[in-house]
Amino acid sequence: MKFTLLSLTLALSLPASCFAASLSDWMNNVDDSVPLTNITIPGTHDSGATHEPVSGIAKTQNLSISDQLKIGVRYLDIRLRHYGDALVVHHGSVYQHLNFDNVLQSVTDFLSIHPSETVIMEVSQEYKPANNTRTFEQTFVQYKNRSQYSKFWWGHSYLPKLGEARGKIVLLRRFAGSFWTSGGIDISRWSDNAEFTIKDSRNTPIHVQDYYKVSASSNDNKWQAVYKNMNAAKSSNGEMYLNFTSGYRPILGIPNIPGVANDINQRLISYFNGQNAGNHHYGVIISDFTSADLTRAELKSYF
Numbered sequence: 001m002k003f004t005l006l007s008l009t010l011a012l013s014l015p016a017s018c019f020a021a022s023l024s025d026w027m028n029n030v031d032d033s034v035p036l037t038n039i040t041i042p043g044t045h046d047s048g049a050t051h052e053p054v055s056g057i058a059k060t061q062n063l064s065i066s067d068q069l070k071i072g073v074r075y076l077d078i079r080l081r082h083y084g085d086a087l088v089v090h091h092g093s094v095y096q097h098l099n100f101d102n103v104l105q106s107v108t109d110f111l112s113i114h115p116s117e118t119v120i121m122e123v124s125q126e127y128k129p130a131n132n133t134r135t136f137e138q139t140f141v142q143y144k145n146r147s148q149y150s151k152f153w154w155g156h157s158y159l160p161k162l163g164e165a166r167g168k169i170v171l172l173r174r175f176a177g178s179f180w181t182s183g184g185i186d187i188s189r190w191s192d193n194a195e196f197t198i199k200d201s202r203n204t205p206i207h208v209q210d211y212y213k214v215s216a217s218s219n220d221n222k223w224q225a226v227y228k229n230m231n232a233a234k235s236s237n238g239e240m241y242l243n244f245t246s247g248y249r250p251i252l253g254i255p256n257i258p259g260v261a262n263d264i265n266q267r268l269i270s271y272f273n274g275q276n277a278g279n280h281h282y283g284v285i286i287s288d289f290t291s292a293d294l295t296r297a298e299l300k301s302y303f
Contacts, residue, residue, distance in 0.1 A: 115167040
């Protein structure tokens with residue numbers, strides 16, 4: 001494509017908000033043959049957690065799931081309480097005024113409009129189940145198989161290439177169950193506050209860094225874990241890295257989630273802005289309080 005001086009001048013004069021459309025379709029710039037393991041993918045931790053009764057204890061995102069997808073997020077961490085034979089979004093004990101239908105409607109509406117994209121959805125069981133007549137998995141399947149959602153799921157137990165997954169939800173199943181019942185890639189062997197590796201059904205390694213208990217005096221220990229895993233992903237080929245940049249630093253008994261996110265997110269932006277352009281990938285970067293500034297920095301090699 002040729003740019004005239006006028007078109008370049010007009011592009012440079014546009015406000016940052018005008019680039020949202022390109023973030024909505026950024027996977028259009030990635031070849032079908034590229035595995036999901038070899039792509040830098042912005043993600044969010046506790047993607048539906050936008051409410052809290054006391055500041056700093058439960059809220060992890062400012063943006064709705066729809067708005068997260070619009071700015072380039074392609075990994076969602078969905079945590080569901082099983083209550084009254086329904087699935088409702090929680091962060092710990094705090095109800096987030098969403099149910100699983102709201103989540104699935106947002107994601108499938110987005111994929112219908114943006115069929116070049118895929119969404120990796122990690123689903124886990126959160127907080128105490130109550131007033132149920134069936135298992136969590138049985139209720140999950142009731143949602144998953146509804147006619148308005150059923151065609152959107154990637155139907156295999158291994159990580160696909162992008163071309164295979166466009167327009168689909170790739171489920172990472174972090175709850176007890178069976179592929180033959182609920183589908184998805186089994187990541188139920190999850191370790192708490194740890195770094196570990198699990199594998200999909202084709203033995204593709206999925207490396208997880210999820211140290212969320214951060215030093216009370218500094219975020220440096222968290223940053224070192226994030227930094228190490230980004231650089232490991234950069235030099236890997238065919239392995240997935242799930243790199244949680246989220247965490248909390250306790251202050252006077254309050255988790256203080258923003259105290260970690262505000263610092264780590266700025267370090268991420270500086271890190272990515274300092275990387276040389278090239279065919280690099282840094283894994284799945286799963287953050288609290290994501291923003292267009294953060295996702296644009298992470299995705300700059302695709303534009």
